């Protein structure tokens with residue numbers, strides 16, 4: 001992976017651990033010669049990731065919709081800043097230019113971006129790894145929901161098992177590097193069978 005996109009909070013979070021972990025992630029990406037791709041903001045965890053990367057001499061690439069530029073939350077010193085028309089265009093752009101994705105703690109914006117990748121991954125629109133950085137048990141409740149939906153037959157077990165969940169950034173990125181997507185034919189056959197569709 002040459003470029004990894006991180007979805008993360010536009011807030012800092014209450015516990016200093018979030019800021020500390022963001023610094024650690026940026027350092028590790030830099031060590032691995034992986035460029036940071038993110039939402040282009042100059043606030044919250046986004047700012048920590050971008051500033052740390054730039055201070056190290058690494059590349060930080062932002063993708064931001066025009067309306068967020070208009071309220072001046074964009075980072076002014078990024079290596080590249082791509083301005084797009086809408087939140088939907090931003091997601092498409094982030095997905096196209098990145099080789100993998102990491103969900104870092106955040107709020108609704110992070111959840112939206114994470115859901116986008118979960119959906120396109122299971123439909124195999126792209127075969128790029130998605131890592132959930134679950135330090136401090138941050139995503140435990142969301143993962144419980146995904147597990148529940150899997151047990152109830154609404155998420156394929158293969159897709160659940162396809163998620164790369166880790167509380168150690170080095171192991172998360174190494175597992176992402178070794179990612180092999182599930183085969184689509186198997187689960188499509190299963191959902192067609194249960195719906196009696198040829």
Ligand code: AMP
Nearest residue numbers: 008009010039041073106107108109110
């Ligand atoms: P949230 O998790 O709700 O704080 O939203 C953060 C995610 O949504 C980031 O990954 C960004 O892509 C996007 N986002 C939300 N707010 C902003 C902002 N003020 N500036 C730039 N991007 C933002």
